[in-house]
Amino acid sequence: MTQDVEIVIDVKAISKKFGHHTVVDNFDIRVPKGAVYGFLGPNGSGKTTTIRILCGLLTPDAGSGTCLGFDLRTEPEEIKARVGYMTQKFSLYQDLTIRENLDFVARMFSIKKRRNRVDAALENLGLADRAHQLAADLSGGWKQRLALAACLIHDPKLLLLDEPTAGVDPKARRDFWNEIRRLSKQGVTVLVSTHYMDEAVQCDSIAYIAYGKKLIDGPSASIAQQVGLTTYRLEGLHLADLEDRITGQPGVVQVARFGTGIHVSGTDEAVLGKTVKKIATAENRRWSKQPAGLEEAFIYLMTGSNDNFATPDRPQQ
Amino acid sequence: MKWFSISRFLAVLTKEFIQMRRDRLTFAMMIGLPIVQLLLFGFAINADPRNLPTMIDLGDNGPMTRAVISAMKTSDYFKFTGYVDGLADGERALRTGEANFIVVIPPNFERDIIRGDKPEILLAADASDPAATGGAVGALRGILNVVIRQNLTGALAGNTPRASPFSINVQREYNPEGRTSTNIVPGLLGIILSMTMVMITAVAIVKEYEQGTMEMLIATPVRPLEVMFGKILPYVLVGYVQTLVFLAASFAMFDIPFTGGKLAFFIGFNLYIVVNLALGFLISTVAKNQMQAMQLSFFTILPSILLSGFMFPFAGMPGWAQFLGAGVPATHFLRLVRKVMLKNAGIADVTGEYMALATILLVIGLIAAKRYRQTLD
Ligand SMILES: Nc1ncnc2c1ncn2[C@@H]1O[C@H](COP(=O)(O)OP(=O)(O)OP(=O)(O)O)[C@@H](O)[C@H]1O
Numbered sequence: 088m089t090q091d092v093e094i095v096i097d098v099k100a101i102s103k104k105f106g107h108h109t110v111v112d113n114f115d116i117r118v119p120k121g122a123v124y125g126f127l128g129p130n131g132s133g134k135t136t137t138i139r140i141l142c143g144l145l146t147p148d149a150g151s152g153t154c155l156g157f158d159l160r161t162e163p164e165e166i167k168a169r170v171g172y173m174t175q176k177f178s179l180y181q182d183l184t185i186r187e188n189l190d191f192v193a194r195m196f197s198i199k200k201r202r203n204r205v206d207a208a209l210e211n212l213g214l215a216d217r218a219h220q221l222a223a224d225l226s227g228g229w230k231q232r233l234a235l236a237a238c239l240i241h242d243p244k245l246l247l248l249d250e251p252t253a254g255v256d257p258k259a260r261r262d263f264w265n266e267i268r269r270l271s272k273q274g275v276t277v278l279v280s281t282h283y284m285d286e287a288v289q290c291d292s293i294a295y296i297a298y299g300k301k302l303i304d305g306p307s308a309s310i311a312q313q314v315g316l317t318t319y320r321l322e323g324l325h326l327a328d329l330e331d332r333i334t335g336q337p338g339v340v341q342v343a344r345f346g347t348g349i350h351v352s353g354t355d356e357a358v359l360g361k362t363v364k365k366i367a368t369a370e371n372r373r374w375s376k377q378p379a380g381l382e383e384a385f386i387y388l389m390t391g392s393n394d395n396f397a398t399p400d401r402p403q404q
Numbered sequence: 405m406k407w408f409s410i411s412r413f414l415a416v417l418t419k420e421f422i423q424m425r426r427d428r429l430t431f432a433m434m435i436g437l438p439i440v441q442l443l444l445f446g447f448a449i450n451a452d453p454r455n456l457p458t459m460i461d462l463g464d465n466g467p468m469t470r471a472v473i474s475a476m477k478t479s480d481y482f483k484f485t486g487y488v489d490g491l492a493d494g495e496r497a498l499r500t501g502e503a504n505f506i507v508v509i510p511p512n513f514e515r516d517i518i519r520g521d522k523p524e525i526l527l528a529a530d531a532s533d534p535a536a537t538g539g540a541v542g543a544l545r546g547i548l549n550v551v552i553r554q555n556l557t558g559a560l561a562g563n564t565p566r567a568s569p570f571s572i573n574v575q576r577e578y579n580p581e582g583r584t585s586t587n588i589v590p591g592l593l594g595i596i597l598s599m600t601m602v603m604i605t606a607v608a609i610v611k612e613y614e615q616g617t618m619e620m621l622i623a624t625p626v627r628p629l630e631v632m633f634g635k636i637l638p639y640v641l642v643g644y645v646q647t648l649v650f651l652a653a654s655f656a657m658f659d660i661p662f663t664g665g666k667l668a669f670f671i672g673f674n675l676y677i678v679v680n681l682a683l684g685f686l687i688s689t690v691a692k693n694q695m696q697a698m699q700l701s702f703f704t705i706l707p708s709i710l711l712s713g714f715m716f717p718f719a720g721m722p723g724w725a726q727f728l729g730a731g732v733p734a735t736h737f738l739r740l741v742r743k744v745m746l747k748n749a750g751i752a753d754v755t756g757e758y759m760a761l762a763t764i765l766l767v768i769g770l771i772a773a774k775r776y777r778q779t780l781d
């Protein structure tokens with residue numbers, strides 16, 4: 088990180104245990120002001136737990152850090168007043184109307200000119216005419232939009248979004264990301280967890296976590312290279328057979344279907360190249376070397392890592 | 405940052421009222437419950453009590469009188485706890501609950517028996533608990549008959565009269581007609597309040613956790629006290645409404661008197677509501693979901709019904725049950741309500757109950773506050 092950029096999230100070596108299981112293990116992260124930081128990892132890897140620690144909802148068992156310059160352990164109130172946290176699970180009141188929910192959140196943050204603020208938010212959402220509908224009656228995607236509107240109502244300096252676009256249709260997802268980029272331009276820092284690769288590539292930086300440990304962290308363009316994966320593409324007929332045959336050959340770590348071809352990836356470029364060329368010549372197939380993609384990198388990272396509690400050891404790399 | 409913001413507290417309060425209004429079924433239940441319970445429990449419930457505290461006003465001191473006293477001491481039904489001096493003193497003992505019965509043995513009791521003058525023994529009973537009074541007359545008659553038969557031996561044995569040699573005059577205090585409803589109904593108020601207050605508070609709070617809204621709530625700058633008071637106050641009002649409905653219905657249907665101090669009642673009643681809300685709050689810190697909250701609340705209702713003196717006369721319960729019962733808020737509220745509604749008691753007569761409730765509140769409050777977390781840990 089360059090020296091002159093203000094660091095909004097700066098935590099060192101935080102850990103969190105539930106019972107005997109370490110859910111977040113020695114986690115560091117530094118997020119500069121105005122960045123959109125993607126937070127990736129398989130299910131149960133500790134993303135939600137980390138985000139909760141960052142906004143003061145959980146106290147870490149070890150480690151320390153600051154959010155917006157306030158100490159995680161001693162100044163959670165200051166952090167809460169300035170952070171917009173969107174929970175993974177819808178957490179507004181189902182039995183309140185859309186307007187009542189927004190109004191309630193606005194009151195929690197002691198917002199001046201509350202009515203105007205809420206009206207503007209409803210207008211923005213395009214929900215002004217449905218303001219008196221119960222939140223329970225909204226569709227899943229609309230609930231997510233409402234939740235985002237609610238966590239923006241106090242103009243937070245830092246947004247912590249936990250899978251904000253789960254279950255949202257592609258058009259709404261694009262609008263969502265446009266909004267995030269607009270906010271980021273205004274200097275709002277965003278940490279967003281996601282399972283979508285098309286969202287990951289839109290982030291400035293990405294942190295990848297598995298079993299509570301951060302495995303990869305860096306600008307999104309350099310992730311694939313960091314993982315050190317080489318990918319070849321093979322085309323032709325009978326791809327299903329080919330997939331079966333090539334799996335387990337020397338140097339082949341991962342085989343995935345992409346459109347009319349298959350992508351064969353491995354960490355040892357020389358061995359993998361030999362295998363691919365041998366098969367391609369024998370079967371007379373077209374082959375090409377691919378630029379390493381984010382998606383392959385993450386599928387590779389996620390292979391063999393499921394849940395924190397499934398295997399307590401580190402995943403094999 | 406402020407420790408308590410009135411406007412955030414009001415926001416939580418308003419939200420809670422809106423939610424309460426939308427949950428029609430629960431709301432109807434809260435109001436309907438007192439009436440339904442009143443009807444159900446208004447019917448007689450009988451029990452077979454033992455060891456009821458009894459004091460004696462001794463007007464005579466002959467060997468036969470002493471035999472009567474020692475027989476009463478060994479009887480299961482009565483538990484002899486001491487002497488009173490005259491009727492006024494006896495009256496006081498009944499009012500404070502020191503005794504359930506006063507047995508007045510008239511002067512010259514023994515002489516009159518021997519002469520065959522049929523002396524009259526007065527049994528003054530605290531009939532506000534008719535289940536306890538019911539058996540007393542029979543038990544006393546039995547004891548006296550045995551004693552007199554044993555003592556009229558020798559020369560006098562022959563002239564044992566065929567008819568009973570004495571008569572018992574029962575004087576029912578506080579509930580002259582011996583109606584069970586008079587006793588049950590005021591006690592029922594304690595049960596209903598504890599049932600709804602504990603359960604509703606526990607469920608209302610656990611619901612926030614279960615539905616995930618607590619995560620959003622504590623991610624805002626709201627303070628625990630604002631949440632606590634904002635969530636609880638609406639239910640205090642529910643308790644008021646329930647009590648009003650209940651009192652109105654019981655005056656109308658059961659013609660229950662209300663003789664004592666209104667203020668004494670009001671203070672005790674508020675104290676009791678707060679104790680129950682604190683208990684509900686404590687349960688909410690233990691229960692993981694609404695179902696558990698419900699079951700745990702129900703679990704606290706049982707002792708309120710069984711050990712508080714609502715079902716069975718408190719003094720008649722075995723020692724361990726009395727010990728447990730003393731820790732149940734309903735026990736003290738029941739005593740307080742019966743004293744105030746039926747026995748004409750004022751604030752001075754119920755300070756003991758206030759103290760007991762306050763002590764329980766302190767203990768529950770401390771545990772609850774210790775368990776409550778401002779985080780999700
Ligand atoms: N309060 C808790 N008590 C015990 N275990 C918990 C608790 N919260 C989370 N866990 C466990 O911690 C691990 C990490 O959970 P977390 O929700 O942080 O994962 P995640 O990365 O957000 O997963 P997902 O992508 O599915 O949302 C999981 O194994 C989960 O079961």
Ligand SMILES: [Mg+2]
Nearest residue numbers: 134135175249
């Ligand atoms: Mg999660």
